[in-house]
Amino acid sequence: MAAIxxxxxxxxxxxxxxxxxxxxxxxxxxxxxxxxRLINQLEGAAGSIMDNIAEGFERSGNREFMQFLYISKGSCGEFRSQLYRALDREYFQKEEFSLLYNKSIEIAVLIQKLIDYLDHSALKGSKYKHRDQIEQ
Known part of the structure; x- marks a missing residue:
């Protein structure tokens, strides 16, 4: 994986x-x-997906980043649940629903892959570099 x-x-x-x-x-x-209310919930859940990825990354530690990635992944589920509410109210056609649903699944899979990578990585994150150098 290339350095991010x-x-x-x-x-x-x-x-x-x-x-x-x-x-x-x-x-x-x-x-x-x-x-x-539904507009705010849909926008909030979608925004939460990207915002938690950003916030977790900026924490500069893999464990904290993973915690925020799990929250982001949870927001993917919340978003999909709200999509069903919008579909049931006939705010979406089935094709539109499927497009949004599939995009949120794709994002959840990508987030899980990133979690798995970080979980198995020997790197702890940039905020720990200085501490590791002192301990050696």
């Missing part, structure tokens, strides 16, 4: 950004009428 220098380099963050933009376009076209 900033959270914007992380593929799952990039895909989550695309998902957030897409759900925003659906919301902005007026199909949700005045269901502001």
């Amino acid at each position: 220098k900033k959270f914007e380099d992380i593929l799952s963050w990039q895909k989550a950004r695309e998902l957030t933009k897409l759900i925003g376009q659906f919301i902005d076209d007026g199909r949700f009428k005045s269901n502001f």
Whole structure:
């Protein structure tokens, strides 16, 4: 895996950004009428996916990063659950629902792969570099 220098380099963050933009376009076209609670929940869950990846990365420690990745992955599930609510209210057609659903699954898989990589990595994160050098 290539070294990631900033959270914007992380593929799952990039895909989550695309998902957030897409759900925003659906919301902005007026199909949700005045269901502001569902709009806020969908936007919040989609935003939480990308935001937790970013925040965890910026913590500079693998264990903390993994904790935020698990939260991000949980937000993928929350997003999919809310998609069902929107589908049941007929705010989406089945093809639109499938597109959003499949994108959120793809992101969850990418996040899990990143978690697995970090869990098996000997690197602890950049905030521990100085401490490791002192202990040696």
